[in-house]
Amino acid sequence: MVTTPLSANSHGDHASHELPFGTLVGVLILLMVLMGLTIGASYITLPSIGPIPGIVINNLVAVGIATVKAALVIWFFMGVKFASALARIWVIAGFLVLFLMFGILGDYGTRKFEQVNGWETNVPHNGGETALPRVWPPEGKPSSTPEVEQGFRPR
Amino acid sequence: MISQPAPAASETNYINEFGGLKSWLLTGDHKRIAILYLISVTFFFFLGSVAAAMIRWELTAPAGVVLESDTYNKVFSSHGVIMVFTFLVVAIPSVFGNFFLPIMIGARDMAFPRLNLLSWYLYMAGGILILAGMINGGVDGGWTFYTPYSSMYSNSNVTLVLTGVFIIGFSSITTGINFIVTTHKMRAPGMTWFRLPLFVWAHYATAVVIILGTPVVAITLLLVVFERAFKLPIFNPELGGDPVLFQHLFWFYSHPAVYIMILPAFGIISELIANFARKRVFGYHFIAFSTLAIAGLGFLVWGHHMFISSQSMYQGIVFSLISFLVAVPSAIKVFNWTATLYKANIRLQSPMLYALGFIGLFTVGGLTGLFLGSMGTDVHLTATYFVVAHFHYVMVGGTMTAFLGGLHYWWPKMTGRLYAEGLAKANAIIVFLGFNLTFFPQFIVGWLGMPRRYHYYYLAPEYQVYNIMSTLGSGFLGIGFLLPAFYLSKSLMNGRKASANPWGAHGLEWEIPSPPPSTNFLQIPIVLDEVYDFDPVTEYEQDRAQQAIEHAHEHPGMMDSHDETASKLEEGGH
Amino acid sequence: MAAIAHDTHEDHGALHHQFENIEQQNDSYIVGMWTFLVTEVMFFGALFLIYTLYRSMYQMDWYLAHEELDVKLGAFNTIVLLISSFTVAVAVRSAQRKERGLVLANIGITIACAFIFLIVKAFEYSAKFEHHLYPGPTFGAVPEHLNGANANYAQLFYGLYFGMTGLHALHIIVGIIVLSALFNLWWRKCDSVMKDYIPTELVGLYWHFVDLVWIFLFPLMYLMPKPH
């Protein structure tokens, strides 16, 4: 029988891929534990490390744990452990391009270096009346997040 | 290639094996699905062209001719939406890719025939939604649908049309999945990656871009729909949302989408150049890898559509840099195609004329891209007719020309009929000239500063002369698009039957009868020889021999050197 | 060749005409499914991107707004989904071992979990609607439920909350349909699933993905740390 090129990366008989039941249970328990960990971590406020503020670390921890959980599911439940190299390439490619897309955030990260001042402050005659017809800043509690101060929107 | 029993042996082919409309609408055969696609994209292209004609007519006078501004805005938006989403993105992959990718790699069908059929139905559903939106009330906002105009201010059928585009997105995703799996898993024995025709490489790269890009625009447009339908305030500046974020997400797909439109065209051109120059493509590996490079880098340049959209200057610089990097692979292709012609045996048949025209037009289109990739000039030229001209040089001069070239090249294989070659050649020249007359003046008028999507330009009447030239050219272009419809459909009725390989071309699709049998191959071929396996010298001698014979038949009695070579060849030759 | 392929594998489902042998067919389906999941990743990825951006802009308001969500319900739903993901994995395993009873049981549990998830979600949504926390002109009509967050940014938050969880719920519903179809096939002892574990595996992959999305949604939506 002529071997087609695919058999290079095809894995013969798939029936040999079943995980031991114990492993599955173990993964499930691990996932539960990690979930508890996330909930717990979200209530304690972590200290800042050097320049990185604590809130960022909190978020990193949360996302990190979620990523570990995701990895567990992908590796064991979804059987990437056994999948063909091709399937793995696709898994990686997907997350890689997703990562590229987050480059969009770079725009917002670097924009604050060339922020544009509004005109309320430096138009003498209209006493700081905003040029915007809409009520601005909008009603409700004025936000106190640092990013806002850095000119994501006119203040 | 070893394999096929004598071609033309089989009388039944994919067209006549099963009869009845039902057998077409429920078919899983990639060839029949390709034909369904061919009919539908032609229909949509016709609609888009009508809109284009209206635009051109309206622009002959600075203060418009017949239309109200609202109507005009809806017309140009319809032109953009129809041409981009229902023609350019779909046409080449879904028609020629669908038809020939499995044949070229020696497979009986796509990996997932039913998915393939589903993609056509999705396409039609989306297309019908779009048309519905345009018929009852129309849509404006241009094909880019920038927020907040599209999400908060437009009072046209944006919701309906965007839903249609969303659905069409899934149609191309399913096609992409099919291409990827098929190329990876269905190659015939011996069909190694570097024996793949460049057409297949191009479609593989395209599929990758489709898979990774389309979902992003799908969700983005869906969010606009939600904002209109359920007041979901994602891009609403009044609530602190950011309309520029929409542009980021939109172009993250829509720049790669440009490569979805042009890469398959590259594939077709590589086929045409190689087969009509009777010579292996120069730098096969470089073209193949440049295709992948374009697909990869294409995901990193979306920001060059946004240099002046209040995007951060620093990120803009990065995008500009990468944009210049992505220009290089395109240059590589053009030079390689040109080099292929060196020491070749060039047949100037109609598909080749389109291919040569493509090289010229794409060169101009690509180089004018540098004007827009370099930030300094982009500030002045972006959002003017310069962009319109650049885009049309790449998309009409590139993709559309390649589509026509491919159509002429594979028509005998798809239908089993030969068309009027003379008319086809003339048409290729009409298209080339008409195109340049249409779009070159737009470079100038854009450089003068005429913004795109303008209905009236009475504030700057000096633009009129170029607009009139452009409209004249569009007339010729229109003829160039109608003529093929005429002589191709005529060939269906009374065209001569086509042999299995009317062009003397090289490739698996030419080793099976035309039109091919339903299962493509009676037996899966085993590929032994390289791709585009021509030898210029023997090709040359055969040409001379053939000429000599023709010559001898014209002037019987007269003997000259030609006939000697001819007789020699006829003894020892074939 | 196809004939040979059939001889070497007696215990598999139908071989479609376009394939040469069963490995090719199985591999194609698996790779195809993964490719589809990649598109799904990008699909939700864009939403997560938007979420990240706006949250970084309006941290405090979003924190205040998210306090309205019920962590207990969220956690409960997470547990439900994790369990369902586990049972699907077991179902696939049993499908490979051709243990029909186990497969049916596990798919059944999964479907049940899916319904529980949806019901809980329905309760959460209805609460939000009562409190006028759905985007639109009447948003924030009951200010005390904003916990002092800026109404506009809170509306952004709930816009994304409904958008993302809504799309996720949609995927769950699709999952229920597919799982039920699979269950039906096993119930009727169809060869297509009995002899070939691939259909079960594909549905499993899809369901795991739905679970994955929630694994990220839960901490991001319900568990914001207090900005400090």
Next chain:
Amino acid sequence: MPFNFPLQPPRASSFADQHDALFYTLCILTLLFTTIVGFGVIFFTIKYRKGSPADRSRPIYEDLRLELSWTIIPLILGLFIFYWGASLFVTMRVPPKDAQEIYVIGKQWMWHVQHPNGVRENNTLHVPVGKPVKLIMISQDVIHAFYIPAFRVQMHVVPGRYTTLWFNATQPGKYHLFCSMYCGTQHSEMGGTVVAMPAKEYAEWIANGGQSTTPMTMEQSGQKLFTSLACNNCHGAKDTVKGPSLYSIYNTRRRMSNGELVLADDAYLRESILRPHNQLSAGYGQEMPEYQGQLTEEDVIKLVAYMKVLGLPTAAVPTSGTDRGSAVTTGARNSMTPLSSNAIQFQQQGENPTDATPTSRKGNLSVNAIAAQQEEAGQ
């Protein structure tokens, strides 16, 4: 209908020369490469046409040196162009500290410009020559783009975010001003004129509160007010959902919402400008803001004078070119009247996004077209 073939836009700012240098360099490169490729294609096609007696022995299929050369050379050229373009862009993007600031608001479908001392104008921008000018821009509704071809500058005007644009005009004169980002029905008419005047004249112009020093007829100044107050946003050539048309309204009988017929004489027009809600035309709500206390009697007289000729055969409309600078001048009248009127309009749109008021512009066009043609004649 001028059929000359203009080949380049006027160069009127300090950027123009730098920009054109890069532009023409790119043109030369394009020409060069197109010629190379085109010549190659044609030459080979002729030399190696089917059966031509050319030598085809030892054909080459791969040549690394060749490939590298046409990979590296375009790359180097590209990087060079990139550096040039990027550096030019940075200079265009970073305004000098001492630049004079002018504030621009884009809204459907007009440009509202406000000079530092409070002088306002619409669809016209007066700038001094030889001084760097920095525009601080924001949009009230959709994304617009502020585009002055002669200055080679263009920038989006985004709602909810300030953007800047700076230039240094070098040539006095009138230049086109366009909105180059699609913004709805009248997108193509959302433009006007940039008037670059010598610094001294500009100073005078500012000092006179934006009055051009040349005297104007009542109708002309009325027209200026009419546009500067954005009356034509609602009162177009035809009745629209937003407002009744004022075309040839003078001395016609109008049906009021309370059913009575009223003669539209001077008194009525004045009344409905200052206190529109007292006598609502049939079928219209109280959208129109009251101009009581916002306009001087003089302004009102000018407006009424304009309404008398508005919509008559356009030849009869005495226009003042496209110099439609506003006349809202001194102290008390420096409040944001035209804006706050649009504020109401904006908030309505905010609540009801789909209300984007399509209006026919044909009638309005005639006036503007005349104006444009007069400008042509003037230049």
